[in-house]
Amino acid sequence: MKPNHPALLAPVQLARSLFARDRQADRVVPPSGFTAQLTLFTAGAMAFLAVFALALSLASGRLADRWASALAGTATIRISAPPEQLDTQVAAVVALLATTPGVASSRVLDTAEQRALLEPWFGPDLPVDALPLPRLIELTEASPGYDGQGLRLRLAAEAPGAVLDDHTRWRRPMAQAAERLRLLGALSLILIAGSTAAMITLAANAALSANLPVIRVLRLVGAKDAYIVRAFVRRFTLRALTGAAIGTLIAMIGVALLPQADDAGAFLTGLGFQGFGWLLPLLLPPLTAMVAFAATRYAAFRTLKGLT
Amino acid sequence: MIAFENLGFNYGGGELLSDVTLRLAPGSFHFLTGPSGAGKSTFLKLAYAELRPTAGRVSIFDRDARMMTRDDVALCRRRIGVVHQDCQFLDHLPVATNVTLPLTVANRKGNPQDLTALLDWVGLGKLADALPPQLSGGERQRAALARAIIMSPDVILADEPTGNLDWDMSLRLLTLLVELSRMGKTILVATHDMNLIRQAKSQLAARVLRIQNRRVQLAGADL
Ligand SMILES: Nc1ncnc2c1ncn2[C@@H]1O[C@H](COP(=O)(O)OP(=O)(O)OP(=O)(O)O)[C@@H](O)[C@H]1O
Ligand SMILES: [Mg+2]
Numbered sequence: 243m244k245p246n247h248p249a250l251l252a253p254v255q256l257a258r259s260l261f262a263r264d265r266q267a268d269r270v271v272p273p274s275g276f277t278a279q280l281t282l283f284t285a286g287a288m289a290f291l292a293v294f295a296l297a298l299s300l301a302s303g304r305l306a307d308r309w310a311s312a313l314a315g316t317a318t319i320r321i322s323a324p325p326e327q328l329d330t331q332v333a334a335v336v337a338l339l340a341t342t343p344g345v346a347s348s349r350v351l352d353t354a355e356q357r358a359l360l361e362p363w364f365g366p367d368l369p370v371d372a373l374p375l376p377r378l379i380e381l382t383e384a385s386p387g388y389d390g391q392g393l394r395l396r397l398a399a400e401a402p403g404a405v406l407d408d409h410t411r412w413r414r415p416m417a418q419a420a421e422r423l424r425l426l427g428a429l430s431l432i433l434i435a436g437s438t439a440a441m442i443t444l445a446a447n448a449a450l451s452a453n454l455p456v457i458r459v460l461r462l463v464g465a466k467d468a469y470i471v472r473a474f475v476r477r478f479t480l481r482a483l484t485g486a487a488i489g490t491l492i493a494m495i496g497v498a499l500l501p502q503a504d505d506a507g508a509f510l511t512g513l514g515f516q517g518f519g520w521l522l523p524l525l526l527p528p529l530t531a532m533v534a535f536a537a538t539r540y541a542a543f544r545t546l547k548g549l550t
Numbered sequence: 551m552i553a554f555e556n557l558g559f560n561y562g563g564g565e566l567l568s569d570v571t572l573r574l575a576p577g578s579f580h581f582l583t584g585p586s587g588a589g590k591s592t593f594l595k596l597a598y599a600e601l602r603p604t605a606g607r608v609s610i611f612d613r614d615a616r617m618m619t620r621d622d623v624a625l626c627r628r629r630i631g632v633v634h635q636d637c638q639f640l641d642h643l644p645v646a647t648n649v650t651l652p653l654t655v656a657n658r659k660g661n662p663q664d665l666t667a668l669l670d671w672v673g674l675g676k677l678a679d680a681l682p683p684q685l686s687g688g689e690r691q692r693a694a695l696a697r698a699i700i701m702s703p704d705v706i707l708a709d710e711p712t713g714n715l716d717w718d719m720s721l722r723l724l725t726l727l728v729e730l731s732r733m734g735k736t737i738l739v740a741t742h743d744m745n746l747i748r749q750a751k752s753q754l755a756a757r758v759l760r761i762q763n764r765r766v767q768l769a770g771a772d773l
Contacts, residue, residue, distance in 0.1 A: 270654065272642040459638045462600070463697070464628035465655035466621050550600045550623070 271456055271473045277449040281442055281478055285485030285530050286492075288438040292431055293493030293523045299427025300519055306420035317383065319348075322376040323403035331401040332377050338400055339381055344388030348381040376403075438482075438530060439537045446478055446541040454545075461549055471542040475535055482534030486527040494523055551576050551611065551705055551736045552597050554766075558605030559589070559596060566592055568605070568764045574705070574738060579731045579754055581747050582740040583769070584761030590740040591635050593766065594707045597738065598630045599623045611704075628656055631698030633708040635740075637690045639682035645669070646678040649696045660700065671726070672696045673719070687714030695723060705736045712743055720746055728753050 319339075323331050332350060339348040351359075356375065390408055397404040450457070460470050497514050515522065557570040566589045574580060574597075582590050595601040596608050599615045608615040610626050618626065631652075639648045646665060653660045669675050672692035682690060691714050698706060706727070712720040724746060731737050731754060741747065750756045758769040 270640060270643070270651070272640075456640055459640055459651075460655055461624070462627065462632065462634070462638060463652040463655055464624050464626075464701075466624040468621075469655055469657075546620070550602075 270460060271453055271470075271477070274449045274452060277445045277452075278477070278481055280445045280448075281481040281534070282485040284438065284441045284445070285482040285534065286489035288434050288441075289486035289489030289526045289530055290493040292434045292526050293490055293497065295427050295430035295434060296523055296526075297497055297515060299424050299431065300515065300522070302420045302423035302427060304516075306417055306424055309417035309420060317381050317406060317408035319379040319381065319397070319404050319406050320376045321379070321401060321404045322374075323401075325374065327403070328377060331403050332379070334401045335379055335397065335404050338396055339379070342388055342393060342396070344384050344386060345393075346382045346384035348379055351378040351380060435529070435533060439533045442478060442482060442534045443537040443541050446474060446538040447545070449474065449478075450541060450545040454549075457546070458549060461546075467543065467546045470546065471539060474542045475538045478538040479531050479535045483527055483531040486530035490523050490526045494520075553609045554596070554603075554606065555609070556606035557596065557603045557608060559592060559601065559603050561592075565764055567596075567761070567766070570606070570766045572759070572766055574736050576704075576736055577731070577734050578736055579727075579750070579756040580738045581750070581756060581758045582738060582761070582766070583742065583744075583747070583758060586742075588761040589764075590761060591709050593761065594632070594709050594738070594740060597707055598627055598632055628652065628701055629703050630705045630707060631701060631703035633691065633694045633698045633706075633711045635709040635713070637682075637694045639690070639693070641682050644679045644681060645674060645685070645693050648682060649693060649700055651697060652701045656701070665700075668696050668700065673722075688716070688719060691715060692719070692723070695726070699726075699730065703735070706730060706738070708737075708739045710741055711739060712741060712746055717745075721749065724750055724753075 319335055321328065321331050321335060336348060336350065339345050356378065359378075360375075390406065394406050397406060457470055500514050552574045554570050554572045557572075558565060558568040560566050570593075582593060584590055592601065596603060596615075597610070599608070599610060599618065602608075602616055610618075611629065613622070613626075615623075640651065643651075646669065647654075649669065650660050650665060666675065666678075669678050672695060674689060674692055674696065677685065677689060677693075682693070685693065691711055695708070695711055698708070708727070712723055715723060720743065727737055727739065728750065747756070747758060759766050760769040
């Protein structure tokens with residue numbers, strides 16, 4: 243019983259079972275309309291869902307990456323102190339940052355930059371010098387990054403007026419949410435693959451039991467298991483391939499037709515595929531065909547094992 | 551060709567056959583008789599490995615049936631033509647396709663002229679395109695016989711092949727079996743038809759086996 247193990251689904255075998263001149267093997271098993279449509283529909287619906295799960299997963303992955311890199315990028319230290327202490331504390335912080343591992347560089351924002359930051363709120367004529375404004379130091383993180391908790395402790399000791407704002411307080415949960423979404427998307431894809439396999443197995447089992455008398459006759463006249471299995475596998479694989487191709491196509495058109503918008507709705511409109519990402523959903527039909535191939539093969543060999 | 555050694559068989563209940571030792575020598579012609587329900591069909595099924603013995607052993611072409619893989623069994627059945635008591639056709643395919651089914655599943659091409667000749671011979675020339683459910687009982691049996699011999703098998707096992715045939719057709723079928731026997735085929739025919747057996751014995755050296763008290767014994771000359 244050499245190649246009879248359903249686990250071996252080499253693509254070569256798949257192709258052979260699909261395109262070999264086995265049409266007559268196909269004919270000996272009567273057409274099974276209902277299970278055929280069931281398989282076609284299931285594969286189509288599942289591929290449709292899979293395209294969206296894939297889009298969701300890819301988009302949230304991009305978002306997670308962008309937010310994570312923004313997180314890792316920069317942080318600001320704000321120093322508020324009585325005017326006479328301000329310069330000393332700024333100098334102390336700069337010196338401290340220079341010796342902090344994980345900090346690539348730091349830079350004190352000058353008055354012009356601070357004015358630029360405040361302009362939108364207070365207008366161009368703001369007398370920056372006259373206001374007791376905090377001083378800002380921008381630092382760029384190296385990789386691996388600095389230890390935020392440790393830096394805060396040292397700042398508190400050396401420059402009591404310094405506050406580290408590393409943006410993480412509000413961004414980290416978002417980056418985490420995006421990361422989680424990516425995972426959920428991937429999990430959905432796995433579940434979709436599992437359900438597809440389960441449903442095709444059910445459909446194949448239904449077709450196999452409906453055709454039990456036929457299978458019995460074929461065995462009696464000397465058909466090998468592989469011959470009988472091929473007739474069923476071919477049928478279900480082709481159907482799953484067709485269904486998945488249709489489902490994928492419709493879903494991709496749906497994604498392509500999502501309205502374009504700029505930054506404002508970035509997440510929703512960013513749901514589409516980008517660049518080579520458009521090639522990924524094209525993998526779904528062949529993958530569905532492989533799932534159908536393995537599922538039907540498994541079901542068929544199991545059914546045959548019960549017959550002599 | 552096919553040998554039974556201390557064979558025992560039951561369907562899970564009481565013993566149906568026990569301690570059967572028998573050899574179907576190459577080229578031999580046997581009839582198998584016995585009351586209905588004695589186990590004639592069962593015995594034939596053991597001979598082509600549809601059933602496995604519950605005791606003893608069956609060797610088919612010198613191979614222990616229990617040691618054969620599923621593919622071995624398939625290959626083995628290509629060398630044994632079987633006329634099943636209940637015929638066993640694919641009802642959605644025409645008679646001609648059913649008759650050539652053994653060739654089809656073996657990925658062999660048949661000769662269309664041979665097929666026509668064969669169908670004509672069993673009197674089904676006009677019914678090649680009919681579906682099996684449209685045939686009469688006798689026509690089905692003749693189609694089954696045609697299917698059994700299309701691979702030109704070494705062994706032919708026939709289970710009540712004349713059950714639904716009139717005497718003329720029975721004789722025709724017997725003539726075919728005799729012909730096949732003269733070609734060196736090994737033949738085993740299960741039948742109730744004593745006239746058929748007598749007729750056969752007048753044409754060749756046929757032996758008669760009888761299932762009695764769970765044994766398969768060579769019947770005496772009392773036929
Ligand atoms: N699959 C089965 N499971 C259980 N019992 C069975 C099975 N097939 C046959 N039997 C029983 O085994 C006995 C022998 O059956 P078999 O078909 O071999 O008889 P037979 O000699 O061919 O009879 P007939 O002359 O009527 O064809 C019968 O009593 C039958 O009921
Ligand atoms: Mg019988």
